[in-house]
Amino acid sequence: MAKILVSDKLSKDGLDILEASGIPVVMKPGMTEDELCKEIVDYDALIIRSGTKVTRKVIDAAKKLRVIGRAGVGVDNVDIPYATEKGILIMNTPTANILSAAEHTCAMILSLARNIPFAHSSMHEGKWDRSKFTGVELNGKVLGIIGVGRVGGEVAKRLKPFNMTMVGYDPFLPKEVADEIGVRLTTLEEVITTADFMTIHTPLLPSTRNMISLEQFKMMKPNARLANVARGGIVNEDDLYTALHDHIIAGAAFDVWCNEPLTDAEKKLLELDNLVTTPHLGASTVEAQERVAVDIANSAVKYLRDGIITNAINAPRGKLTPETAPYVPLAESMGEFIHQTVGNQPIEEMEVVYYGGLSTMDSKILTVSAVKGLIKGIVGVDGANIINALPVAKSKGIDVKESKTDKATSYSNLIEVKIMSAGKASCIRGTVFGEEPRLVNYNGYAFNVPLAGDMLFVTYKDTTGIVGKVGSVLGAAGVDIQQMAVSTKKGSDKAMMVLLVGKTVDQKIVDEIAKAVNGEAKFVELADN
Template identity: 40%
Template structure:
């Protein structure tokens, strides 16, 4: 039974879902990093919010860990490269608090437009400063979205309901999607010039850090109001303060800061500045939603292999996983075979699919091939870290999908480039379930790839099989299955034998000494 640790406070429904799905769960919160390191090795999964820091040191101690689930969007508290290298899937729940965060942005927009926090303080202080708080309408104003993804699109929809015009800057926003959202796609400079209100809905990356820099804030329309419920670090906070004090910026509302918790900040007390303590996801509904989603996603992965909202491997639905499982087994065996047989440094690898295999999600198949290939060099490699390790080693990976159907209804071919030339193997599924090798280095040969095996290249000549059988028999090695292929009569032949015991180096030397043998290698699957 898989075992999960919930290390941050989370809605009780998360633990209920784990247990209902057959996953053992412990709820242990508030642990120090050292205390977490001491226990993390017991768990297959780690469910967190923002308090737990999944650092490289924690991951090194997590000897059984397979998945980290972040109940929320941001994964700044997870060392994703270290997790990838360790073979740990990292998931988040990007949609569980989308509506909540979008509504908070709209709420802050209203707060700025009507100066609600200042008016509340003034009124409760016994003043009646009706003429002091002159607001602006949202109707007819232009809202500039920086980031038009899931949350940005919800904000756009709500703003259009308020009769605002919406312009959006997002490098990944297609013209078709912009039309569907009812927004105008513009450049960042155009947005800065035109927007009466600007909201940010983008992750913090090297490209987006300080996207509202001092230079860009100077380009904005005088009287602009700025809202950030996304990530601290998107705005130059010192430049924002200067803009507020000069009157160029009419108002700013931040739910996030470059350094949190922001218990002291130069912006505090600045006129027309509104702040909240990272409340974007803080509603009852959002807390329940993200807890449910992270538990469902992690349980799917641990129980059935489904991968949803992963940040370091392709998604694979729980319904899709059973169909792909035999293909991934085939792909891993082919990768292992070519990895064991190919000599010298690998330059590149091509994974080709045709027939029924070409209709499937290719990323898991590619990951399985790479896992099999790289396992020759590492016993900790899996589908998650194999692409990472391949990239780290400079291996050029190509994915090819063919519409044609050849001799088999489905086939996967793996070709590696080496200093000695290309080496190619191909396999299919028998009965849509059983992986079977059908081609080895250009020679047709049908074989199961399982357990210890012996691979031999020899001259096709009478008497060889008898001599080989005698040699193995005298060494006490029993042959399980025997698979033979050849290019032509009297030419080069290939033998693949499954044996009951691992072939020793001494026995391999005897086999290599037999007349006609060109190559003899022990394989393991």
């Protein structure tokens, strides 16, 4: 039975959902990396917040781990590439803390504009120094938003009533969406050079790490103020210190840091009198904590119990519909089939082609399923899933392609899988009748047989007496023939026989059949997909 480990604090509502599922749950927050490695060996799911670091060492120790659930948005505390390589699904809760993060951003900007934290500290020291803490209004100022997504958009909605002019940088946001919330999209350089207040709302990626460094600070207005409630590392902290210490900009408000808690080297930032700080509180509201816990608990249970994937950051893009879902087992069986027919030869290229109605549909999951079937023969059945299928194929030098055509065939929906192995091409075609995967063509030989179970393919020079010879060998070996079909192809003097048999055929028997017909024989054993 599946088991769930919760290694960071989770709200009661979230824990209640996990426990009500009937799946055993263990709550052990605050573990060190070594302690986590010892504990996680037999767990299928790991639920974390920002405190747990899921490193390569932890992933290697997790022998059964299938899913990592992050109660929150940021997943830079998880080694995503390595988890993906190991076929581990990573899910987060991208919408649960949007409002809390947006409100905290607004609070940070207002606190910075009116020097609230500094005035508060001064009063608690018994001072009354009004002139020292004179602030600025937001009215009429330019707000620059770097990342006008879900949080950035909510910040814009909340600060627009302050009569601020909104400019934003987001290469992925359609102009019409930005227009609706009153943000004029422009370049990053214009945002940096024109904004009086700036707020960052991008994920931490290789392309965004140190996005704001000394070069960008020197481009800003002297009265500019910068808020970061996104992720630590987007702003270079050493350069932030220089920019504030030397008054290159007027101030900053930060909720997130490169290291949490701060290292001794980072604590020099706390000496600055123009930096508002909070210890990563963007999502720390009662409401957000409940939402992220409930969302990740529901997602984990759905995946473990029903195989339903929600809010996964490393699952293949694409969606299944009632029309495409029946073709998933077919695609996987086709990939598995074609790998077995080439044996242990390296595969250079794999192309999945869609005909008929499938050519007009989202077929990404079908392609990934075909690749999953293919790599079963490379990494084993237990090591292949839709999470790691494409990365594993890439690591093995397999160039995966997908194409679609409206070329007419005899079937309303058809999938073709072609591979190139050791310079030799191989191709199969399949479709679905009812819910049954069917093989309709193999290397130019037309059939219409179930694509399942134990299958034997015999190629020979088209002549009489072959069926009897094959039957004799199988009969002597105690192998019953359940279904048989024979096909020829134009321009060839060879025929191919496909037999569905009742049990596994040993390689010795396969070789005996090939010798008996003076041709070739291959046995394929397909799992129940």
